[in-house]
Amino acid sequence: MNSTTVRNLLVRGMLAGLVAGALAWVVAYLLAEPLVDDAIAFEEAHAAHEHGGEELVSRALQSTAGLGTGVLVYGVAFGGIAALAYCFALGRVGRFGPRATALLLAGSGLLAVYVVPFLKYPANPPAVGDASTLNQRTALFFLMVALSVLLAVGAVILGKRLAPSLGNWNATLAAGAFFALAVGLAYAFLPSFSNEVPEGFSASLLWQYRVATLAIQTTMWTAFGLVFGLLAERLLVPRATAAVGASGAEPQATPVAH
Incomplete structure (x- = not known):
């Protein structure tokens, strides 16, 4: 795979990561942020003393623009790294086409990067830990x-x-x-x-928060696999078909990485 193709895939990976980050932002805002507010309310209600001074950044800003900026930046970086991993995996993990390889990479990445560590060290809301x-x-x-x-x-x-x-x-x-x-x-x-886990903290709230964080990551990885797979296929398959067609050989649906 030449450097131009790698660069094009990297750009498409970052774009797919941006889309995946936007979807993950929606899921985080709808599912996780209300639970964070409940956890913060518990923490404040059980604080041993009052904390002086005002917040530098309001909770409303943190849960909207702050959350969105962080997730989108993370999504772009995540997409770029995943695209580079895709360049290495394409043609080396079996006879899969560009889209199938993207979905396989996304599923494997979700399992290895998040689910396995999550089962040992699950995410905690405020007041827990x-x-x-x-x-x-x-x-x-x-x-x-x-x-x-x-x-x-x-x-x-x-x-x-x-x-x-x-x-x-x-x-x-x-x-x-x-x-x-x-x-x-x-x-x-x-x-x-x-x-x-502090005494009196809702077990239901803790469970819902952890499920919400898992849903956020699942949305991120799944959306990336679907969007990037489509973009990668549009980039790679026409080139492979044209190159083979010019030689008079039978078209191959799966490009081979070198």
């Missing part, structure tokens, strides 16, 4: 992300190496079992922070 362990919890979450991604890559490599001897189906099952076992060991050995 000990402030003294914040840095440790943040570091461990990102460690879990790194481990999950590395293990997912390792599972893909293992599956490809086992395929000639076991067949694609059995090799996929073996690679999946390896990933699940390795993740289970990481869950077992890494510390947990499940006892940091």
Whole structure:
């Protein structure tokens, strides 16, 4: 894949990330922000003392323009990184077309980058979590992300190496079992922070908030996979068809990355 194609895919990835970020913003505003307000109300009602001074940024601004700006910037950056990963994956993970590869990348990314770490260290609303362990919890979450991604890559490599001897189906099952076992060991050995929910905090509110954050990420990754897959297919398939047609050979629907 030449540098011009990579650049075009990068631009399309950033555009798809912007669209995905806008949709995630809507989901976050509708589902998560009301729960954040409830959590903040609980925190203020149970504060041991009054905090002096006024807020530098109002809660209304945080939940609208602030939230939107942050999610959109994140979406563009996320789309660019995902597009570069797509350039590497295209033609290397099986005989999938551009759109199918984008959806496969989005689904795998959602699982490895968010769902697996989330199950060990789920998101917490305000008032939940000990402030003294914040840095440790943040570091461990990102460690879990790194481990999950590395293990997912390792599972893909293992599956490809086992395929000639076991067949694609059995090799996929073996690679999946390896990933699940390795993740289970990481869950077992890494510390947990499940006892940091304050007394009296609504279990229903905590559960709804965590489901909402999962919905936000699912929206982001799914929208990116659908939009970027369409944009990538429009870029890659006509070129591949024209190049093959000029040589008189049979058209191929799947471009091969070099």
